[in-house]
Amino acid sequence: MTETVDVPSRVPPLVLITGPESLLAERALASILDELRVTTPDLEVVRLHPATYEPGALAAHTAPSLFGGDKAIVVHDLDEAPEELQQDLLSYLAAPLEPGVTLVVGHKSGQRGKKVLDTLKKSRARILEAPLVKSDRDKSDFATHEFRAARRRVTPEAVAALVDAVGKDLRELAAACQQLVADTTGVIDDKTVERYHGGKVEATGFRVADAALAGDTGEALRLVRHAIATGLDPVPIVAVLAQQLRQLVRVGGAGRGRSADIARELGMAPWQVDRARRALGGWTSDALGRCIQAVAAADFEVKGGGRDPVYAVERVLLTITRERHAG
Amino acid sequence: MSVWRDVIGQDAAIATLRRAVEDPAAMTHAWLFTGPPGSGRSVAARAFAAALQCPQGGCGECRECRTALDGSHADVDVIATEGLSIKVDLARDLVQLAALRPSVGRWRIIVIEDADRLTAYSEAPANALLKALEEPTPRTIWILCAPSLEDVMITIRSRSRHLRLRTPPLEAVAELLHRRDGVDEGMAMYAARAAQSHVGLARRLARDEGARIRRRDITRLPTLIRGVPEAVAAAADLAKLAEEETGAASAERDSAERQRLLEVLGADPAARTQPSHIRSQLAALEKDQKGRATRQARDVLDRSLLDLLSVYRDALVLHTGAPIGLVNQDSAALVQELARAMTPEQLLAAMDAIGTARERIGVNVTPLLALEAMAISLRLPR
Ligand SMILES: [Zn+2]
Numbered sequence: 001m002t003e004t005v006d007v008p009s010r011v012p013p014l015v016l017i018t019g020p021e022s023l024l025a026e027r028a029l030a031s032i033l034d035e036l037r038v039t040t041p042d043l044e045v046v047r048l049h050p051a052t053y054e055p056g057a058l059a060a061h062t063a064p065s066l067f068g069g070d071k072a073i074v075v076h077d078l079d080e081a082p083e084e085l086q087q088d089l090l091s092y093l094a095a096p097l098e099p100g101v102t103l104v105v106g107h108k109s110g111q112r113g114k115k116v117l118d119t120l121k122k123s124r125a126r127i128l129e130a131p132l133v134k135s136d137r138d139k140s141d142f143a144t145h146e147f148r149a150a151r152r153r154v155t156p157e158a159v160a161a162l163v164d165a166v167g168k169d170l171r172e173l174a175a176a177c178q179q180l181v182a183d184t185t186g187v188i189d190d191k192t193v194e195r196y197h198g199g200k201v202e203a204t205g206f207r208v209a210d211a212a213l214a215g216d217t218g219e220a221l222r223l224v225r226h227a228i229a230t231g232l233d234p235v236p237i238v239a240v241l242a243q244q245l246r247q248l249v250r251v252g253g254a255g256r257g258r259s260a261d262i263a264r265e266l267g268m269a270p271w272q273v274d275r276a277r278r279a280l281g282g283w284t285s286d287a288l289g290r291c292i293q294a295v296a297a298a299d300f301e302v303k304g305g306g307r308d309p310v311y312a313v314e315r316v317l318l319t320i321t322r323e324r325h326a327g
Numbered sequence: 328m329s330v331w332r333d334v335i336g337q338d339a340a341i342a343t344l345r346r347a348v349e350d351p352a353a354m355t356h357a358w359l360f361t362g363p364p365g366s367g368r369s370v371a372a373r374a375f376a377a378a379l380q381c382p383q384g385g386c387g388e389c390r391e392c393r394t395a396l397d398g399s400h401a402d403v404d405v406i407a408t409e410g411l412s413i414k415v416d417l418a419r420d421l422v423q424l425a426a427l428r429p430s431v432g433r434w435r436i437i438v439i440e441d442a443d444r445l446t447a448y449s450e451a452p453a454n455a456l457l458k459a460l461e462e463p464t465p466r467t468i469w470i471l472c473a474p475s476l477e478d479v480m481i482t483i484r485s486r487s488r489h490l491r492l493r494t495p496p497l498e499a500v501a502e503l504l505h506r507r508d509g510v511d512e513g514m515a516m517y518a519a520r521a522a523q524s525h526v527g528l529a530r531r532l533a534r535d536e537g538a539r540i541r542r543r544d545i546t547r548l549p550t551l552i553r554g555v556p557e558a559v560a561a562a563a564d565l566a567k568l569a570e571e572e573t574g575a576a577s578a579e580r581d582s583a584e585r586q587r588l589l590e591v592l593g594a595d596p597a598a599r600t601q602p603s604h605i606r607s608q609l610a611a612l613e614k615d616q617k618g619r620a621t622r623q624a625r626d627v628l629d630r631s632l633l634d635l636l637s638v639y640r641d642a643l644v645l646h647t648g649a650p651i652g653l654v655n656q657d658s659a660a661l662v663q664e665l666a667r668a669m670t671p672e673q674l675l676a677a678m679d680a681i682g683t684a685r686e687r688i689g690v691n692v693t694p695l696l697a698l699e700a701m702a703i704s705l706r707l708p709r
Pocket of ligand 1: 381382383384385386387388389390391392393
């Protein structure tokens, strides 16, 4: 009995969530609030935004009240905070902290609010990071972590296929991971991903690009005709061709060295570097350059500049396979 | 003092507008101001609006003049769109507004800064407007602005009087920056030249060191592109420079708008998933934000390409020996290096490649891809 009354929350009275990735920042905030609610189910949450902040509001919310229970005060976007809000935060931090109040401050990036940041750090705030998840390498790490957190085993190929298929948007990637966790059992491999996301345009685009870059005219044309016959738009297929050629040029230009090092340098995942290296055989950089120019012309045509988008895609595939054989 | 003070290098146009203010017979209810970006279309439109409202025909000092110039006059509405298109709803609202009599001023004046965006996706907004132009209200004046006549639907063109603005001379732009913005004379001249007389750009270059650094980074690219890998890297740099210029500010604004919307809807911003009615509102907001970002990014990128183009043009000027001042006089060594490396034919081909990229980006080709294809054509001859 006494235990449940007196056990203090393990969340310290000051929390800082720093970094620009909004999905991660939202999750960090949700986890803090969840943690607080373990000991205080009726926790009152007050949210303060720079755009609507009234000077003095922080002091009003943190002032002890007769009937008030525990509170979490969430200050969003310190990096956009007006001077008054920063001053109010500094005054709050300068005085002895109010018991029963947890102050959570979010800061995306930049210099604004730096003094508050420094003071929070000095006051030993718990710091939760929300770094940008931008490169394919970051995304692979993110997806791997999602599965690990759900105690599911996943093969690297499955992660690669998933990032290929839905990696453009982090929220979509997160949702896809959750869906696979919820809908499947056992080890998640590339077959599983294929089953769920194989119909995705990107996945088809990748198979077309692989065939074209390998010089396999027949397979590339067969795949693209099938894709278009089943209603796929040529636009994303062209986009994937461009992306793959770009990776080949960048990996080819990076020279020798360990895949892991080059991956870090180029912001790619190591498996992408390995895949590009395998595909580079038979290619010169000039030939790749001519292919990129042909793909740009095709992109113009499939977006309305040409009369026949399907023909534009087929022609660019022929250009690519011809350049491969000439090289 | 006069409302025309900041309308620089446009003597002929100003004379026409003054006559219209003084002589009712020379006045008409719809005007179409055209001129290249940066020539001061919207400045001229506001000055004209002020002159029309002012009891003295544009003294520049009275309340009517000041409020018309700074956009706070009750009877002067300035429509500046941030998206790629002006929506039909907005056009209909304007038509209703135009039917009202002026509340305090002598005229009701509606300025549309980007009339070319009336027909971006469909002709519906322009058609909605057409009705108001066909049946003018006695005290309502429309001032439409666009880069060129071709950017405006022919039916609108034929119902308005055309006024052409020209690119102001460098000296006039520099003088304006010095007088109005307190920029020192050397910097004002550099900025006017580098911005090729685009007043707004020149002002930014003069006042923002980051903009000057980004511009220098762009002018340095031509001599760096040796092979395909360098070309692909240069394209990525160009895209990144444009992104930097567009990005930071709009990201902050986007997330603030999202927060505000969630607040208004009473939703929990930390919730992992939002209920469907909130999701659809968020989706609509995101669509608007995307439209705005697309336009900004496209404009910024196009300006970068004009900067790049100016380096090749300067190199060509050196070849021909024409006594024309260089746009990139501050980077003369780079221009000379480029002129040595490429023949006039090669320089012309490079300029064509840049033109092609601008066109392609204008019709929605993926910018990075268009830039890569361009940069590959810009490789220095071996
Ligand atoms: Zn006046």
